[in-house]
Amino acid sequence: MLLDLHMPVLDGYGLTEAIRRDEAKHNLRRSGLIAVTADALKGKDTRCFAVGMDGFLAKPISLDALARMLGRWIPDLAPAAAAAEATGDPVGDPLFEAESLRGMFGADSARLTALMQQFAESAARDLATMRGAPSAQQLANSAHRLQGAARMAGATLLAKQAAHAEAAAKAGDLAAARRTADRMERLLKQTVRAMHSVG
Numbered sequence: 001m002l003l004d005l006h007m008p009v010l011d012g013y014g015l016t017e018a019i020r021r022d023e024a025k026h027n028l029r030r031s032g033l034i035a036v037t038a039d040a041l042k043g044k045d046t047r048c049f050a051v052g053m054d055g056f057l058a059k060p061i062s063l064d065a066l067a068r069m070l071g072r073w074i075p076d077l078a079p080a081a082a083a084a085e086a087t088g089d090p091v092g093d094p095l096f097e098a099e100s101l102r103g104m105f106g107a108d109s110a111r112l113t114a115l116m117q118q119f120a121e122s123a124a125r126d127l128a129t130m131r132g133a134p135s136a137q138q139l140a141n142s143a144h145r146l147q148g149a150a151r152m153a154g155a156t157l158l159a160k161q162a163a164h165a166e167a168a169a170k171a172g173d174l175a176a177a178r179r180t181a182d183r184m185e186r187l188l189k190q191t192v193r194a195m196h197s198v199g
Contacts, residue, residue, distance in 0.1 A: 003053070005037040012037075013051050020052040034069055036061065045152070046122050049145035056152055095187075095194040097154035116195045119153045123188055130165060130181040139177050140169035155191045158184065 003012035010018070016033050023030060034055035035048040045056040055069050102112065126146040133139035143166035150159035161184050168177035 001031055002034050002036050002057075005035055005048075012053075013047065016048075016051045016053050045118075045149060046145075049148050054148055056148070095155070095157055095191045097156055098195075099154070116153070116192075119149060119155070120188075120192045120195070122149060123155075123158070127181060127184055127188055131178065131185075133169075133174075133178075136169040136172055136174045136177065139174065139181070140166050143169060143177070143181070150191075153195075155195075158187055158191050161187060 003015055005012040007015070012035055019031060019033065022028065032055070033053045034057060035045075035053050036057050036059065038059040048056050057065060057069055106112075123146055126142045126149070129142040130139050130146070133142060143162045147159050147162035147166060150156075150162055161180060165177045165180040165184070168174075168180060
């Protein structure tokens with residue numbers, strides 16, 4: 001579901017929170033909720049993931065960006081990506097796929113540099129929260145937010161590790177989730193270096 005952040009009466013944040021509450025109350029399958037906004041450089045993505053959204057698209061939206069995002073829920077739109085996720089095979093996955101970021105936000109180098117810096121800072125905060133989380137639920141929440149941001153930024157390997165940490169935390173294995181988070185610190189540094197090398 002695509003949600004405009006500035007809808008009348010109930011904005012995208014409020015609608016997301018209402019949907020997540022209803023899902024939890026009635027034990028419903030989690031819906032894919034994607035924010036759509038023109039506020040790409042104002043920290044909106046962090047707030048979106050914090051309230052429970054799964055993705056973030058900045059206006060103007062390219063067809064490539066939309067297909068990439070929807071491909072997470074509609075495999076036919078992104079068969080290669082879906083196959084890689086199904087097998088869990090990380091072979092060949094790059095640290096950073098620049099085209100993912102360009103496909104969503106365009107090719108303006110100044111804008112991309114700002115977005116990469118914003119991602120690096122936000123990811124570092126999420127990772128620090130994961131490593132110090134006192135409960136599995138808090139770790140899972142931070143890991144989920146980091147996974148979404150990493151996918152949006154094209155940080156493929158980091159996104160997969162965040163997914164592993166989230167899965168371990170949701171399974172109640174806090175120790176395993178923390179071990180994954182510890183390993184991710186080095187991976188984040190490598191990812192940021194890779195971003196700057198092509199930025």
